[in-house]
Amino acid sequence: MLTALLLALCCIHSGRAQTCSEGFTYDRRSRQCIDVDECRTLPDACRLDMRCVNQNGGYLCIPRSLYSQSYARPNSPPYPEPVYPVPDTSVGFAEQFRQEPAGPVAPSYPIVSRSAPCLLGYALGEDGTCVDIDECETSAHQCNPTQVCFNTDGGYTCSCTEGYWLVGGQCQDIDECRYGYCQQLCANIPGSYSCSCNPGFILNPDSRTCQDIDECEDEPCSHACFNTYGSYMCNCDEGFELGADGTTCNDLDECSFSDFLCQYRCVNTPGSFSCVCPPGYYIFEDGRSCEDLNECDTGNNTCTTAQVCFNFQGRYKCLDPLICEAPYIEFSDNQCMCSAENPTCRDRPFAILYRHMDLSSGRTVPADIFQMQATTRYPGAFYIFQIKSGNEGREFYMRQTSNLSATLVLSRPITGPREVVLDLEMVTVNNVINFRGSSIIRLTIFVSEHPF
Ligand SMILES: [Ca+2]
Ligand SMILES: [Ca+2]
Ligand SMILES: [Ca+2]
Ligand SMILES: [Ca+2]
Numbered sequence: 001m002l003t004a005l006l007l008a009l010c011c012i013h014s015g016r017a018q019t020c021s022e023g024f025t026y027d028r029r030s031r032q033c034i035d036v037d038e039c040r041t042l043p044d045a046c047r048l049d050m051r052c053v054n055q056n057g058g059y060l061c062i063p064r065s066l067y068s069q070s071y072a073r074p075n076s077p078p079y080p081e082p083v084y085p086v087p088d089t090s091v092g093f094a095e096q097f098r099q100e101p102a103g104p105v106a107p108s109y110p111i112v113s114r115s116a117p118c119l120l121g122y123a124l125g126e127d128g129t130c131v132d133i134d135e136c137e138t139s140a141h142q143c144n145p146t147q148v149c150f151n152t153d154g155g156y157t158c159s160c161t162e163g164y165w166l167v168g169g170q171c172q173d174i175d176e177c178r179y180g181y182c183q184q185l186c187a188n189i190p191g192s193y194s195c196s197c198n199p200g201f202i203l204n205p206d207s208r209t210c211q212d213i214d215e216c217e218d219e220p221c222s223h224a225c226f227n228t229y230g231s232y233m234c235n236c237d238e239g240f241e242l243g244a245d246g247t248t249c250n251d252l253d254e255c256s257f258s259d260f261l262c263q264y265r266c267v268n269t270p271g272s273f274s275c276v277c278p279p280g281y282y283i284f285e286d287g288r289s290c291e292d293l294n295e296c297d298t299g300n301n302t303c304t305t306a307q308v309c310f311n312f313q314g315r316y317k318c319l320d321p322l323i324c325e326a327p328y329i330e331f332s333d334n335q336c337m338c339s340a341e342n343p344t345c346r347d348r349p350f351a352i353l354y355r356h357m358d359l360s361s362g363r364t365v366p367a368d369i370f371q372m373q374a375t376t377r378y379p380g381a382f383y384i385f386q387i388k389s390g391n392e393g394r395e396f397y398m399r400q401t402s403n404l405s406a407t408l409v410l411s412r413p414i415t416g417p418r419e420v421v422l423d424l425e426m427v428t429v430n431n432v433i434n435f436r437g438s439s440i441i442r443l444t445i446f447v448s449e450h451p452f
Helices: 003-019
Strands: 023-029 034-035 050-055 058-063 094-098 122-124 131-132 146-150 153-157 166-167 170-173 186-187 192-196 201-203 210-212 224-227 231-235 240-242 249-251 265-269 272-277 281-283 291-292 309-313 317-321 328-330 336-339 351-359 367-372 381-389 396-402 407-409 418-430 435-447
Touching: 034 131, 231 249, 351 367, 367 435, 381 407, 407 418
Parallel strands: 351 435
Antiparallel strands: 023 034, 050 058, 094 153, 122 131, 146 153, 166 170, 186 192, 201 210, 224 231, 240 249, 265 272, 281 291, 309 317, 328 336, 336 351, 367 407, 381 418, 396 407, 418 435
C-alpha cells in the first residue's frame, strides 16, 4: 500500500516538475519551482565584456564597467544589451512581488490529501495540484498604472517596458540622446529613439552609427571624382574648368585669353585650342605661326612648262615667258633691248630689265626694298635714278645712295593682295659728249594678303 502511494506521489512530483516555467526548476525538498542560476550553470551566458547577473527566472548581461554591487535588478523582461554607456538603473528597474511561505515548513513526510493547502501564490487546481495564480490576469497585482505586470511562477513582476525606466515609482522615457546612443543626429521618442545622419552620411545597419556615402559611385562629376569624408569633390581635365554647380566641367575658351596665341586665327576646341592658317600657309612647328607653302618647290602649282613659277608669301605666280614688243628685241630671258642703230629707239630706254619681288602686306615704313646699281661707268657721266611710272599712290620713293646706286624705299603702308608694277628709270647723263640715255627696271611687286 505504502509503495503504491509513494509511486503515485512520484508521478505527481514528476508531473509537477514539468509545470515550472523556463528559468525555474522544481525543488523536491521545498516542493516549489526555484530559480536556476544561469550564471553558474551556463558556461557562456554572457559575452566576455559583459557580466552575468542572475535574476529570478532569468539572468542579465550588464557591461562590466557599469556593474556595481548595488546593481540588483529583479526579474524583468528582456532588455537589449546596451552598446553605449547607459545610466545606472539600479534605482529600481522593476519591483518583484513574491508570496513567501507563511509559517513553518510542512512536515517532512509526504501528505497526500485533496485538502492540502497550497503555498501563497498558488491555488488548488481541479486535478488536485497547486497551480500558480496569474495575478496579472486577475488584477490582484499592485503594479503602478505606468508599469506592466508580468506573471511569474508563484508571484508576479511589475516592470517598465523597453525604453522606460523607473523613477520615483513611475516609468519614465529614457532620453537615449543624452547618453550618446547615436553617433550623429538623435531624436528622442517616448519609449525609443531614432538616429539619423548628417548630409553625406548614411545610417549603418546598427541604426546608430553613420558612414560616409561614396558619392562617386553615382558618377556625379563630368570628369574626375574624389570622395571625401561627408562629401565629395569634382576635378576637371586640363583645358576645362569646374562650373558653378561644382560637378560640370566646362571647356576653357583659350582663344579669349589673348589675341597673340595664334599668328592668324585661334580655334577653340573642347579641352584645348588650335591655330589655323589661311590657304597658302601651313602651321609651323611652334603650333602658332604660319609658314608660306612654297608651291613652286612642292610642285603643287598650275604653271605650265613654258611658265616660270614665282613663289611668294601665301601665294605663287606663274610668269609667262618674256615677249619683247617691237622695236625691242629679246636680249635675255628677262631683258629687252632697243638697238642704238634703230632710229625708232632714239627716244626710248635702250634696255628694259624685268624683275619680280614680293612684299608683305602692312610692312612697317619706311623700308628699303630694292637696290639699283649702274653696271657700266662712263668717264664724265652721272646717273639719275627715278620712278618713272606706277607710283600713283605715292607709296614709294627713290633715294640715291651713291653716284652709281639708289634704293627704292617704301614710304607708305601698303596692303595686299596687290600687284604693283613700277618702272624704275636710270638716266645716264654725259655732258662731255652731250649724251643722255636711260634704261628701265620693270619691277613687279607682289604684295601678300597677310602680314606674314
Ligand atoms: Ca526614449
Ligand atoms: Ca563622401
Ligand atoms: Ca578649349
Ligand atoms: Ca607660296
